[in-house]
Amino acid sequence: MILQSLVLLLLTAIAPVFAETGIDAWLRYAPLSSSVTRGHLNSFPNHIVALNATKDGPLSSAASELQKGIKGILGLNLGVSSSQKSCSAQKTIVVSTLDSYKSACGKLPPKLDLIQDGYWLSTKGESVQIIGQNERGALYGAFQYLSLLGQGNFSQVAFASNPSAPIRWSNQWDNLNAGTAAHGSIERGYGGVSIFFENGYVKKDLSRVPLYGRLLASVGLNGIVINNVNADATLLNETNLEGVKRIADLFRPWGVQVGISLNFASPQVLGELDTFDPLDETVIKWWTDKSNRIYELVPDFAGYLVKANSEGQPGPLTYNRTLSQGANLFAKAIEPHGGIVVFRAFVYDQLNETDWKADRANAAVEFFKDLDGQFDSNVLVQIKFGPIDFQVREPPSPLFVNIPKTPVSIELEVTQEYLGQQCHLVYLPPLWQTILGFDMRANGRQSYIRDIVTGKTFNHKLSGYAGVINIGMNDTWIGSHLAMSNMFAFGRLAWNPQADSQDIVEEWTRLTFGLNRDVVSAIVSMSMKSWPAYEDYSGNLGIQTLTDILYTHYGANPASQDNNGWGQWTRADSKTIGMDRTVSNGTGNAGQYAKDVAHMFEYTQTTPDDLMLWFHHVPYTFKLHSGKTVIQHFYDAHYAGSATAQTFPTTWKSLEGQIDAERYKEVLYRLTYQAGHSLVWRDAISEFYRNLSSIPDQLNRVRNHPHRIEAEAMDLSDFTIVDVDPTECASKYKAIATNGTGTATTKLNVPSGKYNVAVNYYDVMGGIANYEVLLNGKSVGTWKGDSENYLGHDYSSFLDCHSAIRITFEGVKIKKGDTLTIKGTGNALEQAAIDYVSILPQGVVD
Numbered sequence: 001m002i003l004q005s006l007v008l009l010l011l012t013a014i015a016p017v018f019a020e021t022g023i024d025a026w027l028r029y030a031p032l033s034s035s036v037t038r039g040h041l042n043s044f045p046n047h048i049v050a051l052n053a054t055k056d057g058p059l060s061s062a063a064s065e066l067q068k069g070i071k072g073i074l075g076l077n078l079g080v081s082s083s084q085k086s087c088s089a090q091k092t093i094v095v096s097t098l099d100s101y102k103s104a105c106g107k108l109p110p111k112l113d114l115i116q117d118g119y120w121l122s123t124k125g126e127s128v129q130i131i132g133q134n135e136r137g138a139l140y141g142a143f144q145y146l147s148l149l150g151q152g153n154f155s156q157v158a159f160a161s162n163p164s165a166p167i168r169w170s171n172q173w174d175n176l177n178a179g180t181a182a183h184g185s186i187e188r189g190y191g192g193v194s195i196f197f198e199n200g201y202v203k204k205d206l207s208r209v210p211l212y213g214r215l216l217a218s219v220g221l222n223g224i225v226i227n228n229v230n231a232d233a234t235l236l237n238e239t240n241l242e243g244v245k246r247i248a249d250l251f252r253p254w255g256v257q258v259g260i261s262l263n264f265a266s267p268q269v270l271g272e273l274d275t276f277d278p279l280d281e282t283v284i285k286w287w288t289d290k291s292n293r294i295y296e297l298v299p300d301f302a303g304y305l306v307k308a309n310s311e312g313q314p315g316p317l318t319y320n321r322t323l324s325q326g327a328n329l330f331a332k333a334i335e336p337h338g339g340i341v342v343f344r345a346f347v348y349d350q351l352n353e354t355d356w357k358a359d360r361a362n363a364a365v366e367f368f369k370d371l372d373g374q375f376d377s378n379v380l381v382q383i384k385f386g387p388i389d390f391q392v393r394e395p396p397s398p399l400f401v402n403i404p405k406t407p408v409s410i411e412l413e414v415t416q417e418y419l420g421q422q423c424h425l426v427y428l429p430p431l432w433q434t435i436l437g438f439d440m441r442a443n444g445r446q447s448y449i450r451d452i453v454t455g456k457t458f459n460h461k462l463s464g465y466a467g468v469i470n471i472g473m474n475d476t477w478i479g480s481h482l483a484m485s486n487m488f489a490f491g492r493l494a495w496n497p498q499a500d501s502q503d504i505v506e507e508w509t510r511l512t513f514g515l516n517r518d519v520v521s522a523i524v525s526m527s528m529k530s531w532p533a534y535e536d537y538s539g540n541l542g543i544q545t546l547t548d549i550l551y552t553h554y555g556a557n558p559a560s561q562d563n564n565g566w567g568q569w570t571r572a573d574s575k576t577i578g579m580d581r582t583v584s585n586g587t588g589n590a591g592q593y594a595k596d597v598a599h600m601f602e603y604t605q606t607t608p609d610d611l612m613l614w615f616h617h618v619p620y621t622f623k624l625h626s627g628k629t630v631i632q633h634f635y636d637a638h639y640a641g642s643a644t645a646q647t648f649p650t651t652w653k654s655l656e657g658q659i660d661a662e663r664y665k666e667v668l669y670r671l672t673y674q675a676g677h678s679l680v681w682r683d684a685i686s687e688f689y690r691n692l693s694s695i696p697d698q699l700n701r702v703r704n705h706p707h708r709i710e711a712e713a714m715d716l717s718d719f720t721i722v723d724v725d726p727t728e729c730a731s732k733y734k735a736i737a738t739n740g741t742g743t744a745t746t747k748l749n750v751p752s753g754k755y756n757v758a759v760n761y762y763d764v765m766g767g768i769a770n771y772e773v774l775l776n777g778k779s780v781g782t783w784k785g786d787s788e789n790y791l792g793h794d795y796s797s798f799l800d801c802h803s804a805i806r807i808t809f810e811g812v813k814i815k816k817g818d819t820l821t822i823k824g825t826g827n828a829l830e831q832a833a834i835d836y837v838s839i840l841p842q843g844v845v846d
């Protein structure tokens with residue numbers, strides 16, 4: 001023991017700020033410093049007892065995880081035994097199910113009220129008890145205990161903890177890429193290729209699967225759907241089903257049950273039947289046989305996830321059957337095995353925008369309301385949190401109060417599809433909690449979304465949460481170190497939807513980056529500011545995110561919302577903006593909510609500002625509750641949000657040396673990128689609505705950039721002036737580009753001094769252009785258009801708001817009259833393309 005403490009002391013004395021890849025995420029079990037452990041090691045338990053652990057079950061994982069974690073955090077080597085006698089011995093960590101504990105140890109903690117997956121954790125006295133209602137619960141308790149230790153929390157606690165709902169699933173949108181020699185891609189995934197699939201099959205090397213299972217289990221997630229909701233029927237061939245079995249075997253030790261997404265037309269797509277009519281006897285038999293085979297291979301198979309008759313996917317409507325008949329087809333096939341069918345409510349048709357009353361936000365209620373009561377009891381309807389599609393701000397979906405007889409779950413998107421694709425820091429729990437904490441007033445009574453999705457309001461056992469997580473082979477899992485807090489928080493909120501967002505990110509930060517207070521407070525503060533900032537510099541007042549919905553869903557393109565059938569309309573014209581969703585004059589969507597809420601959303605006087613344009617079509621000069629006009633709010637918010645984003649890299653730089661170099665560098669790259677891209681957002685949206693409305697910014701910021709030199713105004717050699725589409729993605733609507741090597745030169749007419757030189761350029765996919773900035777012919781710096789090697793967002797082939805990007809050279813000494821040259825060399829499909837240069841006095845951003 002003395003030796004152990006000495007070794008620990010030595011280890012901590014050399015303060016390990018070593019490089020980390022992110023692969024261990026929040027389960028690093030980094031050693032605590034001796035100042036934190038002092039006084040706790042001598043009395044620490046010296047033995048782990050795992051009672052009746054089934055081989056390769058969650059209880060065995062709990063025991064080995066405790067061993068591993070305690071070794072890492074405290075440097076102590078604890079043995080594990082399953083001896084029944086020692087459960088009450090001193091200085092022991094007992095990990096057990098409730099039943100085993102009862103029979104081995106007899107007495108129980110008083111008033112123990114555990115539900116499925118719940119646990120009891122007591123660190124009182126010299127021993128530790130971790131008792132799960134089932135093995136999974138014991139594993140969750142073990143992880144909770146390790147989280148406390150990892151945070152240096154040695155306090156004496158004794159508490160029971162139960163999950164808010166039984167379904168707490170990850171949804172992965174992984175593709176098989178059948179018929180290609182490609183690694184499985186991931187729809188809306190920004191963290192590399194699939195850990196499950198390649199070339200149309202389940203991978204041979206599944207070594208990332210247990211690591212993912214461990215991460216899921218550590219935050220209480222108990223199920224996973226492994227393939228895209230736009231499902232590939234070939235997942236059901238025999239080779240792949242055996243692959244699904246291998247995957248399930250690897251998740252099982254972590255208590256994670258496997259489910260799959262189904263393609264409704266599978267019997268026909270696979271060429272085995274000429275119909276997929278859900279009432280056809282041969283189809284019923286086909287699905288029954290398939291389900292039986294799946295359960296032979298995977299006896300604890302979780303169930304099916306179904307996207308039907310939506311966005312081109314096949315479904316029962318093809319045969320004039322109802323969605324519930326479609327869902328029940330699978331429900332019946334899977335019911336004898338105890339499986340469930342998760343049927344997605346994300347069903348809508350293309351619409352005609354000239355119809356003032358048409359509204360995609362109405363679709364879910366229109367499709368599902370009359371089916372309430374017609375679903376089999378093992379069907380759960382999974383509802384996206386808002387009526388459209390994971391936008392930066394939406395009201396809760398009205399469907400939550402329209403099908404009280406049907407169990408429902410909420411679908412949240414952990415992957416940041418419309419919210420910066422992991423290249424912008426956006427900590428999502430505050431957004432999720434505005435939804436979970438919304439009182440829907442069903443039947444005039446308090447009914448928070450969190451109580452509806454946990455089954456309390458309408459009295460359903462089956463209930464819960466799905467998070468579209470979309471991790472990939474990237475070492476950072478989801479594509480960015482900081483974005484992992486969203487995955488962690490999704491698990492924490494599914495366990496307890498009332499947990500505090502800030503507490504969660506604090507816990508995550510300590511486990512991920514250590515206990516250094518500066519580090520914790522910087523990351524927590526940036527995270528808590530990040531969603532409001534992103535909303536500010538993207539779409540405000542409930543107008544939706546305003547990303548390009550027809551292409552990458554990434555950068556700004558407000559015009560893409562309108563004049564198409566997708567129904568994400570803003571109805572912006574030169575005088576007015578917003579969807580009229582009132583009953584009195586609009587689409588009637590407000591009336592889909594329960595009375596009190598419907599009343600609130602029907603009138604501008606009672607609609608909150610942040611949803612004003614979701615529910616109302618108003619002039620740009622409409623006065624919000626804040627006292628500002630809509631247009632001035634847009635301008636102010638865009639300037640405020642992007643100003644917040646400018647503080648992120650500065651805050652991060654203050655942590656240099658306190659975080660391992662690898663993660664420090666990667667995060668700095670992203671935050672710097674975000675600061676630059678937030679300006680692209682700010683300018684694009686401000687310009688777009690300035691042009692449309694012809695109303696100037698009262699503070700004269702929009703269109704007024706005193707520090708900029710437009711590239712097209714420089715002396716050009718072998719550069720051509722080009723249009724950018726959308727035009728607002730270039731300052732003054734033009735850029736310069738070259739396939740070869742070009743130069744752009746200008747004389748600088750600024751007072752002599754030190755400046756930050758920012759260059760806004762475009763980085764498209766398909767090549768790596770080279771750039772250099774020179775002063776009087778002397779190089780100031782070079783860079784490459786190679787951000788695709790560092791950022792994982794969906795890339796564009798065009799000069800637009802996705803590819804627009806900024807680089808800044810800091811502290812450049814400039815004399816009045818100096819000659820500035822930007823040299824650019826195109827490569828392959830990537831032109832060297834420049835928008836403008838800003839010569840920024842210290843502290844100024846333009």
Ligand code: GCU
Binds near residue numbers: 188229230311417
């Ligand atoms: C979004 C997303 C699609 C996805 C769909 C769904 O529209 O962009 O990629 O398939 O949601 O949830 O089904």
